[in-house]
Amino acid sequence: MSEKIESYAKSWNVPSHKTMIITGGNSGVGFELIRHVLRRDYRIIMAVRSLERGNKAREKLLEEFPSAQIEVWHLDLASLDGIHSFCEKVIRDGVDFDVFYCNAGVYRIPYQEGPYGVEMTVWVNFVANYVLYEKLREYAGSLPHQVRWIQTSSVVARFGKFKESDFFPGERYNKIKAYENSKAAVNGLFLRMVEDCRNSNILPLTVHPGTTHTPLIEKAYPKKGINRAAQIFVRSIFHSPEKASLSTLYVLREEIQQPCFCGPRGLFHMSGYPKIYKLYKGNLKGMDKIFAKLKEILAETEYKDKGGC
């Protein structure tokens, strides 16, 4: 880790010896956040879709932090059954978590359908996080301490507006728009959680890591032809995953006791050290209708049988 970044964050009052569940985390921003919190003796549960990639990441972390407590659990957010089994295991094992960090996401993927035929970007980035929250909020609410529930948004959420038709775009699918809209929906979910959790021990938080050079971008722009030039450009203007992960570390500070939105302070909030800023809400009207539609979609089949709302 760069000394400059670590020394910047060193003075932050981030309580140690907490337990964090993180979705993804085997690479990119999530991986770097894990390194930050392992310096503070966190116990980590990495919820990953590939156990192979998860275990590789764990081994790498153990080289740096030999006595760290890191567990790797399977969670494919693209599978509703997978989400159910994961949540059941958290509850059955009585995991006493302090932080639930919804970090995993996809960007600019080819058109695919997730459960119920919902478009996959929307499913993984938004719906899966909604289901995790619905399934675990009662359990999290019963824990005898504060639980920080962190969503991952993006600065591009500002350009999105989630509509009912975005669940099933079919031929109208646009990779970039799907991402923007899914992250706008994440901001809508954050506002909903703020209402829901007003009198509970759950503290909803949302972070934007900044535009960051990670595998997410490499997968979206494979190094061929014009994309090779795009990669070079991206490397020159994006900031590092280490710096990007500071947005999340920032909201783990003791001083943060209210729901908030945190991201880089630089130009257009694209890169730089973190700060708290106001969430842009101009595009979030009508989200109530979206949650009603989502409930309808999920209630249609077995979700209801499995104890969802």
Ligand SMILES: NC(=O)c1ccc[n+]([C@@H]2O[C@H](COP(=O)([O-])OP(=O)(O)OC[C@H]3O[C@@H](n4cnc5c(N)ncnc54)[C@H](OP(=O)(O)O)[C@@H]3O)[C@@H](O)[C@H]2O)c1
């Ligand atoms: N990079 C940026 O410029 C940027 C900007 C704004 C917001 N973000 C957000 O930051 C978060 C982290 O992204 P990153 O940039 O660090 O990229 P990353 O390294 O690709 O991390 C994404 C993580 O999500 C996991 N994932 C994807 N689909 C999944 C699924 N179906 N089930 C479980 N896990 C799944 C990936 O697992 P695999 O390794 O198995 O693919 C990986 O661990 C994402 O939510 C992203 O939208 C990134």
